Amino acid sequence: MRPSPRLLAALTVLPVALAACGGGGSSSTPAAPPSIADASADNRPVKSGGTLNVALNADPDALDPSISTTLVGREVFANLCEKLYDIDATSTLVPQLASALPEVSGDGKEVTIKLREGVKFNDGTAFDAEAVKKSLDRHRTWEKSARQADLAAVSKVAVVDPATVKLTLSQAFTPLTAQLADRAGMIMSPKALDASNDNFGASPVCVGPFKFASRTSGSQIALDKSTDYYDAAKVKLDHLVYKIIVDPNVRAANLKSGDVQVGDQLATTTVKGVQSDPNLTVVSGGGLGYYGITINTGNANGSIEKPGTVNTALAKSPELREAFELALDRDVINKTVYNGLYEPDCFPAPMDSPFRAAGLQCPKRDVAKAKQLVQASGVQTPIPVTLTTPNDATNIRLAQVIQQMTKEAGFNVSVQTAEFVSTLDQGKSGKFDVLLNGWSGRVDLDGNLTNLITSRGSNNYSGMSDPGIDDPIKQAAAESDQAKRAELYASAMKKAAEVRGVLYLYHNKYYLGMNKTVAGVQYFKDGLPRFVTAGFAA
Structure with a gap:
């Protein structure tokens, strides 16, 4: 897919902020994002009744727990x-x-x-x-x-x-x-299950504070309060309606107008504007996951198949992958693309994870060394790299910054855009060179590693396959001592950092915008808003 005319136009003008890319480097201790309110601190009483309208940033896939793969699907499941x-x-x-x-x-x-x-x-x-x-x-x-x-x-x-x-x-x-x-x-x-067979997701039935009522694809998902719920007395809302509003600016505008009372995953470019509205507040959650650059090193026939040969310069050369990483400045990316609201990092373990060993350090930006590695490779410059990105404005912006940073080291990054789900399909099938993608994260670090960087893992889009990664992760999963698990995971992550199938960029916080009349929302590090005790303030 070729870049859209809109993207081509955008790439012709680079922002002043990127001037910071030319010098300095990422600090080894990333700065934390600004302090934002904790939803669980709002303990105001709520009244019974009412409909809460929640804006989702994407349309979930099938509402079937066995086959669902999206974060927005998990958001709906949290209340269903x-x-x-x-x-x-x-x-x-x-x-x-x-x-x-x-x-x-x-x-x-x-x-x-x-x-x-x-x-x-x-x-x-x-x-x-x-x-x-x-x-x-x-x-x-x-x-x-x-x-x-x-x-x-x-x-x-x-x-x-x-x-x-x-x-x-x-x-x-x-x-x-x-x-x-x-x-x-x-x-x-x-x-x-017996009645629907494989089509359970069309009308899902579980135990939950709310029950499925209806779904209009691409528009909304409606839930009603469940009278069968074992703790129904704590559920105050009558109805919960998820509205699909993909555009982040429209999502923020709907929040300000009152058409929705809650907006999920606010774009970092809209957080300040929502905070400045006297009728709205912003709370933060998430931080368990990450976002990064996946480099296809061995995914020749699909992520679950045996790794094969990928004929690109980055796939063939660990030294060029190192050069590509050294051209990046994670702190500048965070400030330029995300207004400083994320946590720059180069590992898949959350910054405060109990499984994260001390002493894990990120490389600083070093364009001079990157150029040396490129020159030593003998590959003719500029080295072509095709970067596939989801076609939303924020990811396109990130792609532009990566393109400009790596150009200084001798890479010629061309950007191709695709719908988010299509980029996942390309990742699974191995039909990409370099891909922007992330993971919403799990509380146990195994959930951020096993399927994502071990051999033939379903989400191991890079196609990495190395005993130095696989063995310690497998050993850690069978180990009950937390300190030993942390040591094993550190060993695996250090090896993965040498292989560089994934160049982790940051841990993304999630920002939930809410009307100040809404109370009782629970919003934890998994980034899933829970509305079981939510309602309108009494």
Whole structure:
């Protein structure tokens, strides 16, 4: 795909701010983004009733926990489909549909989960161990399921009694509870599964504070308060309507006009304007994930296939990949593209993750060294690189900055744009040179690594395959000692940093705009607004 005329026009004028790219370098200790209010600090009482309109920045994929792959889908699920476990405001794993944390055998291969009793799905069907088994087996064995890798260690799910399930594992897998705190732990109504078969996502039925009402593709998703919810007394809203508003400026404008009362994932360019409105407030969440540049080093036939030869200059030369990275200034990218509201970093571990070992350092920008590496490679300059980016304004802006920075080192980056979902398809199939993409992040670091940088991982778009990455990550997943896990992950991340299949740029915070009449919203580090206790201030 060729760049759009609009992009070509934009690339002819580079902003003054990029003058900072020519000198200096990224500090090894990134600056934290400005302080913004914490949603969980708003404990005002809320009144019963009303409809809350929430603007989403994209249309979710199928509302089927087994096959969903989008962050916006997870946002809807947070209020529609509860999981066996969840995280709280401190990112601690807590029971949700389970009644307690799992009981794990000494060898780590048997996991017993006690369930809440007296719970019903939103169609009135009883929630019990048989229902849990049916959903978990679907997640892990259905050929269309995107959860197979999440539950790959589970070899059997057995019903012990109506309120207990036992999972048998092929090997110890410490991140299992964290996996069950995401889509792999969402339990679906067995009645609805039997009735809908593969089309569950068209009318999903789970346990949740709200139940599915309707969906208009590309426009909105409507949920109604569930009368079957086990804690229905705490749910104040009658209706929750997600409106799909892709353009960030339109999303902010709708928030200011009152057409929506909540706007998700505000673009950093609109945060200040929303904050300045006396009727609005901005709260922050997220930080578990990352965004970066994926370089195709071995994804010749698809991410889950055996790595092959990719005939590009960057794929063939680790030294040129190093030069490409040394041409980048993460701090300047953060300031220029994101108004300083993100956290620059070169590793997939969140800055405050308990699994992040001390001493992980990011390289400073060094154009002189980058030029030396390019010259030593013997490849004729300028070296052509095709950078694929989602076609929204912010990603195009990031692509422009990367293009200008790397030009100084001897690279000629051409930018091609595509719809977001299309870029994911290109990533999976290996039909790209260099790709801008990210990951929303998981509370257990295994969720930011295993499928993304280990051999033949479904989201390992780079096609990296190195025992120095695979082995310590696998060992860490079977290790219960947190300090040892951190050491193993540090080893894997350092090796991945040498391979440079992914050049991590930053941890993206999420900014939620809200009308000041809205209270009781929970917004944690996973960036998923929870409206179970939300409503309009009394």
